[in-house]
Amino acid sequence: MNDFEIDANNIKRQWINQPSLVYQYSKAAEDAREKLTTTKNKLEVMKAEKELEIRRSDPSRYGLEKFTESVISTLIQTDEDVIKYGSKIVKLQHDHGVAQAACRALDHKKSALQDVVRLNLMERFGTPTLDNALDEIAMKDNQKSALTKKRK
DSSP states (O other), rough: TTTTTTTTTTTHHHHHHHHHHHHHHHHHHHHHHHHHHHHHHHHHHHHHHHHHHHHHOOOOGOSSSOOOOHOOOOOOOHOHHHHHHHHHHHHHHHHHHHHHHHHHHHHHHHHHHHHHHHHHHHHIIIIIOOHHHHHHHHHHHHHHHHHHHOOO
């Protein structure tokens, strides 16, 4: 059984484990967010350093007569390291999204556990069970028998 499924035969254990699961997955989501933010910041620094490197270099190094803003931007965007970091950011965004989805799934599980407990309470205290109904019938029969015997 995974962390997101409900075992109707073990509700108490699942309630006990729920807070630690929420903490575990929330921490994973925050760790993923922190890693994503750090990587985005590194990418911005890398782009700034590439821009400085390009501006300080000779345009002929890139087969150009002069630099324009759009040429500098294109050179930065096509740099291998920038492309690699961009791919890394996409992967980290995915990881963060999956971690957030896990947290939402645990919130849903909490609600479902609450509903299961409510339903169990309603069944236990809200409606008569067959056993109780049979006990009542047997008790009425015994009372009738006792009254009939007293009359004789």
